[in-house]
Amino acid sequence: MDATSLRRAIARTRLAPVAAFPKRLVSVARHDAKVLRTSARWLVTSREHHNYTYDLTKLSRQHLAWFVSVVCDVPVKQVRGYLAEVESDEPLRRHIEQTTASAARRGLADRHVRYARRIGWYAIVRATRPAHVVETGVDKGLGSCVLASALLRNADEGHPGRLTALDINPEAGYLVRDGRWSEVVDLVIGDSIASIGALDRPVDLFLHDSDHSREHERREFEAVEPKLAPGGILLTDNVTTTNVLAEHAERTGRRFLAYRETPAEHWYRGDGIGVAW
Incomplete structure (x- = not known):
């Protein structure tokens, strides 16, 4: 009996789990060793303690382009152009690097700029040209x-818009307090629910990325619902943790779609983008 026939014969006996154990052990060991190497490198080279930044894998980036294409009903080639546009924006990259280097909280931030799924946010704004993003x-x-x-790129093309950025931490938003990017940003410090209630103009695009508890996320979507402009789009950065936006979409008669990113060379599993439109 040759080796192949022997393996097949053993696979049909009670010895199969025992015989397969060494191969299974090697597979697990290789996976865990890679994770440990990646984690150790991150611990030494990174300063971040939350809101981790990283690049996307090539495949994940391709899937993100198709995700935005479907949601915004624009050609995927056009979306790829938007992704390349933000990734090659050298003034933006230099601004982030230089502002981070001089910030009081620079000890908890990496100077190397990585956008991850945020390039999807960018593409959605470029494709939909909202007048007001929250x-x-x-x-x-x-x-x-x-x-x-x-928004600045849209304005250059004749479609101006503004961003209302809400956070409860008075130290938040140091990257958008100066430079030309601050010209289109209204930074509001306070409770998000109260701040949403105080909005005085319709919201074309809303992004939840604050307190990621299920209850708070639900309250934000309920609070912004009467503030939305016709055809307003809802995004969540919490789609891998809760089903809140999907449930809200079903209640309000919207479509829903989710994208899950895959970080390149990072121990963190990544997050995603949920969209209701």
């Missing part, structure tokens, strides 16, 4: 910079 949860302001950059 973002809850600003932190350093990396996502706000990306959104502001898209």
Whole structure:
């Protein structure tokens, strides 16, 4: 009996789990060793303690382009152009690097600029040309910079818009307090629910990225619902954790779609984008 026939014979016996154990052990060991190497490298080279930044894998970036194409009903080639546009925006990259280097909280931020799924936010703003974007949860302001950059590009093409960025932390948003990106950003410090209630103009695009508890996310979508402009789009940065936006979409008669990113060379599993439109 040759080796192949022997393996097949053993696979049909009670010895199969025992015989397969060494191969299974090697597979697990290789996977865990790669994770440990990636984690150790990150611990040494990164300063971030939350809101991790990273690049997307090539495949994940391709899937993101198709995701935006479907949601915004624009050709995928056009979306790829938007993704390349923000990734090659050198003034934006230099602004983030230089502002981070001089910030009081620079000890908890990486100077190397990586946008991850935020390039999808950018493409959605470029494709839909909203007059008013509202973002809850600003932190350093990396996502706000990306959104502001898209709005500035739209304005150059005759479609001006503004970003209302809401955060409860008075130190939030240092990346959008100066420079040309600040010209289209209204940074509001306070409770997001109260701030949404105080909005005085319709919302074309709303992004939840603040307190990621299920209850708070639900309250934000309920609060912004009467503020939405016709055809307003809802985004969540919490789509891998809760089903809140999908449930809200079903209640309000919208379509829903989710994208899950895959980070390149990072221990974090990544997050995603949920859209209701």
